Amino acid sequence: KNEMRRLLKYERKVESKRIKRKKEHERRREREKAMEKASEIQLSRFARSNLKRREVDEKMESVMRNDSHALVVCVDLSWSHSMNDKEINKLASQLGRLYGSNRKAEAPAHVYFTGFKKGTLIWNECHRKHNGFNEYKISMTDKSPIEMFNNENIIYLSPDAETALSNVEAGSVYVIGGLVDETVCKKLTLDAATEHGICTRRLPVKEFMKKSGRHKNYSTVFAVNQVFDILLKYHSAKDWVEAFKLGVPPRKGYVFNDDVITS
Numbered sequence: 001k002n003e004m005r006r007l008l009k010y011e012r013k014v015e016s017k018r019i020k021r022k023k024e025h026e027r028r029r030e031r032e033k034a035m036e037k038a039s040e041i042q043l044s045r046f047a048r049s050n051l052k053r054r055e056v057d058e059k060m061e062s063v064m065r066n067d068s069h070a071l072v073v074c075v076d077l078s079w080s081h082s083m084n085d086k087e088i089n090k091l092a093s094q095l096g097r098l099y100g101s102n103r104k105a106e107a108p109a110h111v112y113f114t115g116f117k118k119g120t121l122i123w124n125e126c127h128r129k130h131n132g133f134n135e136y137k138i139s140m141t142d143k144s145p146i147e148m149f150n151n152e153n154i155i156y157l158s159p160d161a162e163t164a165l166s167n168v169e170a171g172s173v174y175v176i177g178g179l180v181d182e183t184v185c186k187k188l189t190l191d192a193a194t195e196h197g198i199c200t201r202r203l204p205v206k207e208f209m210k211k212s213g214r215h216k217n218y219s220t221v222f223a224v225n226q227v228f229d230i231l232l233k234y235h236s237a238k239d240w241v242e243a244f245k246l247g248v249p250p251r252k253g254y255v256f257n258d259d260v261i262t263s
């Protein structure tokens with residue numbers, strides 16, 4: 001009888017071990033399946049983002065080959081000597097944002113960096129700050145805008161210009177001064193452009209906006225990337241209100257005129 005009980009106990013033990021092993025095996029299989037699925041998802045996400053990156057690269061290379069219908073913007077990076085290290089650092093960040101905006105645009109602009117000399121502070125800072133900067137789809141040259149383009153096609157944007165820009169057209173080159181002036185140095189770009197007989201224009205902010213009356217400081221001097229965003233938006237929407245809605249931050253103190261329809 002004892003022998004029978006021992007045998008029964010032994011068989012129960014073996015059976016329970018077998019069930020335990022089977023459950024463990026099933027759990028392991030499920031874990032492996034879940035891992036396979038996660039890595040498949042990751043792989044397809046990676047493939048999708050790679051494809052998207054290649055599509056954007058191709059779109060930008062195509063506008064660099066033929067910009068006859070595109071917005072052409074040139075950032076004049078020959079102003080390093082007028083800035084301190086902190087301002088150069090900020091300018092490099094703004095150039096990164098400008099490039100990011102252009103990559104996201106439905107119709108990207110052909111962007112030039114002119115006066116971009118190897119070994120200058122802004123050159124070094126751009127390479128230090130931005131991964132893969134060498135691969136950026138931007139036409140970079142150490143030449144000046146007047147060496148690159150016909151004088152009569154150049155419009156140098158300056159907040160101090162007398163005349164407002166009325167339109168943005170293919171065939172013109174819109175030059176933005178590569179400047180960050182924390183302690184505002186007025187008329188730097190205006191004087192330099194005028195000296196070379198280049199047309200200057202300011203953004204038509206005051207034609208559409210007025211001082212809010214609630215701010216301490218008011219400014220219509222924008223950062224390089226903000227000017228770029230405004231131009232890009234105007235070029236696609238042909239509407240200054242849309243462009244300023246996107247590009248003029250509320251802290252500048254300006255609000256739309258009462259007769260401007262903003263909806």
Ligand SMILES: C[S@@+](CC[C@H](N)C(=O)[O-])C[C@H]1O[C@@H](n2cnc3c(N)ncnc32)[C@H](O)[C@@H]1O
Nearest residue numbers: 157158159176177185188189202203220221222
């Ligand atoms: C931070 S601003 C530098 C302003 C600088 N004091 C100057 O003399 O041009 C950087 C550049 O953005 C462009 N910009 C900024 N605000 C502008 C405006 N309201 N109208 C036209 N261009 C503007 C100009 O090309 C300018 O050189």
